Amino acid sequence: MPAKPSEIKKATIHTYWDSKEGLVCPLCASQLQHEFNNGGRKIITLKGPVWVVTNYYSCVNLKCEMHEAFPAAYHSAMQRKRFSLEVWAKVIQHHFKHHLNYSTTVDLMWDDWDVSISRNTVRSICEFFEMAGKQYTDQKVLKEVQSSGRIVLSLDGAQPVKNEPSLWVFSDRLTGNVLLARNLESAPASTLCSIFQEIEMLYSAPIVAIISDKQKSIVNSVKQFKPDIPHAYCQYHFLNHIAEPIASKDSHLKKILRKFVKQLSIIQNSKHADSNGLYKLFHPIS
CATH class of the missing domain: 1.10.10 (Arc Repressor Mutant, subunit A)
Structure with missing residues (x-):
């Protein structure tokens, strides 16, 4: 039997079958009997750790569903969970x-x-x-998607904080509804492919096209999922990245110009700073 840790100063909490009808089975009205207790376990609450001893009961009726021992649970404890x-x-x-x-x-x-x-x-x-929340799909969204009969899926992931999971949002472009949001530590093709399948099962509608950026894992996931469906690349991401080669060349040119200007004698010789206007002109570049 587990022993109560010495650091827990609060009184031990014992759970009991608490009903105004007494030890009476709520299913068949037969007698309930005490079976055993678990010896106690540590539960961490917002007010500190507590030691909870859970008592188990059973119905004497062999045909009753409550014949097997069941716990009289502590209201703040979760089964097999350490935190309240x-x-x-x-x-x-x-x-x-x-x-x-x-x-x-x-x-x-x-x-x-x-x-x-x-x-x-x-x-x-x-x-x-x-x-757990996935079990309660928004009925309005479900109805709209099923009425449409198909899904044009758009997806994108964002990582607000470095080294934290990315938030991925999966939306239907035909109805404008968010179908699923998921925090992912990583998003390999296999994971995204599984999510596509999950969305189809959840909404009972086929994904007929996908819109995304050209991230390699997304491209591969679509090939794994349905290689024959259209996969369009998001215009926002396309236009956002189209200037990158130009920006890269511009940055390289800027470095060359800065290096050339620094080699000028009027820049290197700072003793002329007070008398030479060109020094003041070029000084911010260095």
Whole structure:
């Protein structure tokens, strides 16, 4: 049996079957009986760690669904989770409501609540919440996409903070709806291909075309997914990058001019600074 850690000073919390009907099965009205307790486990809350001993009960009716032992759960504890429900809620609020990255959330949990939580745990909580939210697809969006009968998918990823996951947004250009948003540590072709398949299953409509930038992983993902569908490149990204070769040459020319000007004697010989107007003219370049 696990022992209560010495650093937990608060009184041990015991969970019990709490019902005004007493130990009566809510399904078949038979008697409930106590089976065992788990010996206790540590739960980290916003007010500090607590030790929770969970009692298990079962229905005496062999045919009842509650015949197998079940826990009388602590209201703030989550099964097989170390952090309490309110810690989860605070992490989710920081990340999804206030748009804070994982590292900042870790710092705030410690600064505000003295809760030591790792970046990986914060990420896992957010991903768990995100996956759970997928079960509740917006019915209005679902209806519009299914009425259209097809999806012209646009996708793009942005990394607001260096070394943090990128936010990828997948939208339908025909209805103008965002179909899916996902935080991704990396976006290889296989991952994007799986998301394309997920979107088709989620909305019961085929993806008939894709619009994106010319990122290699996206190009390869479309080839893996449906190589025969049109894959158009976003005009914004195209026009945004079209000047890059010119800018590169311009930058190179600027370096050559700067090097040439610095070699002029009027620049190298700073003692003429007060008397030579050309020095003052070229000095900002150096």
